[in-house]
Amino acid sequence: MWTSYYTMARKEFVRMIRIWSQTLLPPIVTTSLYFVVFGSFIGSQLAAIEGFSYMQFIVPGLIMMSMITSSYMNTVSTFYFAKWQRTLDEILVSPTPNWIVIAGFISGGMIRGLLVGTLVLIVSLFFTHLVIHQLAIVILAGILTTMLFSLAGLVNGIFAKGFDGISIVPTFVLTPLTYLGGVFFSINQFPEFWRIVSLFNPILYMVNAFRYGFLGISDVSIAMSFSILIAINVVLLGLTVYLFKKGWGFKN
């Protein structure tokens, strides 16, 4: 059973490293551009936020953004292609229990997310120095968030019926929520109405928890952030287990 899990995780890791120019490089290039354009050019014109330079403020948000996208894209695409090419049957005919199969896919997404996050963090060191307020919070928020989006990507992959099915959610839901999720600004700078609307965006809580771990500042309560993270994880995990049990979208 553990051999089976290890096989899945190893396969994902090897693939990720082999095609690094598609899996690891793009988020690094994108965030580097953000660092240059927003952090250096525009940021230098902006006032400090709670005592931190704009560059320092956006670093945690940008790491989070790259982790969210990477973990989501990893599971949604691996699962969808496994289903489409029918390579999923290789696992399904084997005595690997469903929860191990789920764990295998989730681990792939988490490894990719955390790896990309670490690389973006290293890149950020070229632009600003590292501040860490509470390392445990950084790590915990990173793990819970990548797990959440790996699960979400997997659910998307299960439901996807075609190639548009795997790009609609990332483009029309994930990206807007991330951009409005407090990556580039503190919601305290918002007009009251939009500030309240933002509070319904779950990504806001993740970005803020993560930023709190680095800088010790947050727009929302950290306890609330972690409660939301854990609650969504539990719901998505339950849903995934249920869909696998039914063979939803991959068993006739």
Added chain:
Amino acid sequence: MQAISIKGLRKTYSTGTQALKGVDLNIEEGDFFALLGPNGAGKSTIISIITSLTRKSEGEVKVFGTSIDEDPDKAKTYIGLVPQEFNFNIFEKVIDIVTTQAGYYGIPRKEALERADEIIKALGLWDKRDTMAQQLSGGMKRRLMIARALIHKPKLLILDEPTAGVDIEMRLGMWEFLRRMNEEGTTIILTTHYLEEAEELCRNVAIINKGEVRLHKPMKELLESGKEKLENIYLEIIQEAKQEK
């Protein structure tokens, strides 16, 4: 011991197609068994249900006495499947496809590599060991799937139309290989729509059409009643199927 025991198996797809209309089938351990029938008869559906890739609508399936409902994971350990359609990742190397499959069956990597090398050799794919699956010929791809199916040394090997699109010479080689496997004790079930293939290889045969078993007999008995007669029976069934379409 029965390798496969099927009782009252029915399957209706979500499209409304009734693919199986109450199939009963017993296959003995050690048998070389042919599931013969025209396209669309329901052969692949039976196999997908036995291997838990498709859910049944009704009925009971046991693999070496283990119900696929009660202990699907145990039932799966007995079976090696060579599906009708290629279902490996064409961007992976031959050796990786086989060893990964071993991992799914819980075989540690070191042992998996040894077994994979052995089995790749036995199937004449040794010089393609590190070749991407995409670059293999049709017959080689089929043999790759056989290697993959045998990596956990299953007691039962199921092949769904293994020789479709494979040239004569390669077909003879594959027959030889399967015959030897069977002599060494592996139970083999294959589906085919070639009568000659069933005649050549199998000890028992079931002819299936439109989701029903029409005839289930030892090959010898069938051949004794006359080769022409068997051909006629089969042709009749195929004809029937064509007329309905």
